């Protein structure tokens with residue numbers, strides 16, 4: 001799991017170890033929350049943080065860390081953002097707990113009051129109506145979701161984004177030569193499904209948003225990065241219902 005794709009996809013040890021799906025608490029302690037999300041803890045977390053800064057993130061923005069895991073990225077964003085402006089969403093409580101207990105500075109947690117939501121359906125019902133996310137980061141999330149889940153994720157998140165909000169997501173590109181590759185992960189989860197960019201752009205357009213080009217973010221050798229910009233911002237093209245949606 002995580003950004004460094006070939007390692008875990010090929011690991012027979014992982015497959016044997018996690019036969020049967022979700023890890024138990026015991027297993028997760030052996031593996032550790034850092035390795036569970038792909039390792040490269042400091043490098044990836046800092047890379048994502050610095051990327052968001054270059055893309056214009058400021059402390060006053062509301063930020064959603066979609067699939068925040070053990071806070072590999074969160075430990076950088078939480079101290080930077082204003083009080084209550086970091087929101088983390090994940091489906092694994094144990095991973096989040098590990099991040100809070102082992103990774104996040106206690107003072108930063110107390111001072112910045114990050115908010116967390118745990119569910120697998122991208123349900124943001126717990127977010128107050130007055131909060132609209134300026135930036136959403138899905139780091140190594142789409143790389144574990146089926147196409148239908150990615151669509152559901154974007155459908156759920158877009159309405160909770162600011163009018164000029166952007167969603168950044170890393171993904172594996174589908175080259176279009178054969179069927180998109182889908183590998184069953186070692187703990188009841190997909191590993192590395194490839195994204196059909198044409199399908200994604202069309203789906204996003206039907207939701208009244210658009211995919212924007214993204215400049216080099218520093219790790220293209222492993223995962224690509226895309227940006228979804230909500231219509232209503234500058235250059236937004238509006239809903240294309242009636243043109244193939």
Ligand SMILES: C[S@@+](CC[C@H](N)C(=O)[O-])C[C@H]1O[C@@H](n2cnc3c(N)ncnc32)[C@H](O)[C@@H]1O
Nearest residue numbers: 001002037067068069072090091092120139140
């Ligand atoms: C490779 S990890 C990346 C975690 C974090 N973004 C990072 O870069 O360290 C993928 C994360 O997505 C979470 N995830 C997978 N499917 C999810 C879903 N349907 N809803 C919420 N979180 C999900 C996993 O629990 C895991 O924490």
